[in-house]
Amino acid sequence: MTTTHLAEDSPPEPSQALQEHFDATIAHDQRIEPRDWMPEGYRKTLVRQIAQHAHSEIIGMQPEGEWITRAPSLRRKAILFAKVQDEAGHGLYLYSAAETLGADRADLTDRLIEGRQKYSSIFNYPTLSFADVGVIGWFVDGAAICNQVPLCRSSYGPYARAMVRICKEESFHQRQGYELLMTMMRGTESQREMVQDAVNRWWWPSLMMFGPPDDASPNSAQSMAWKIKRHSNDELRQRFVDMTVPQAEKLGVTLPDPDLEWNAERGRHDFGTPDWDELMQVIKGGGPCNAQRMERRRSAHEDGAWVREAATAHAAKRARKEPSA
Ligand SMILES: [Fe+2]
């Protein structure tokens, strides 16, 4: 009897206590911070997700960056320059957030360059006209907002806080895209055609940004249980469609989906099924621009080697001059 009593009262194993503390933190919607114990699976999932997000911001500079030298006016050039620069900043915050989990930025870059980590499928499509800059702002930054606003409440503190600032900037990006398209729609017939053509090309790839359908997304359930992710892929996709349809009407463009219609019973829009085979193809590296994007990223990394070497040499010299107390 005494033995039983002792067994019940003795403190739980340290790992069990830590696990319970972690579970309680998640259950109470509080934040996990870098100093806190966390399960290895949680840490790995976060590193993978944050790194993939960071890589997407950096690779995502390319499709629009191609238009900086060809922007139609100084004003449009300055706006686009600032937007692309913001995306670089987003990548840097996110690599920093990954570093709080013990990841190494140089290692993450190697993983991207060697094709061991992914970036968003959307950036493997070409930008064929300046209207693409507007449509990327409207659709791609719009989809990023749908995905990322809930991440401001993600259970991992540094990721959630990075998202707050990033989302503010993304909403600026979306507005600048929409404003550009509004201007083009008030222009000539051929400008209106450019906008419609860009909408036709970017609509389906934008819906694919939310990932495969829920029943084909095996990691989602665990990420939602850990409150890293707050809504399923299909729910986020639906939100994006519901948000975008009235904006398309106002703009005067047609979204290229014959099945798109308001469903009064559900209070949401019904819409067609994206081509999931195409998504798989792009994820595997077979999209129209995968090779070009990776080649560009690799050569930028190689071209920047001297900067990294110089910075390392400078840091070493300073350390020699000012030995830390
Ligand atoms: Fe961004």
Ligand SMILES: [Fe+2]
């Ligand atoms: Fe953006």
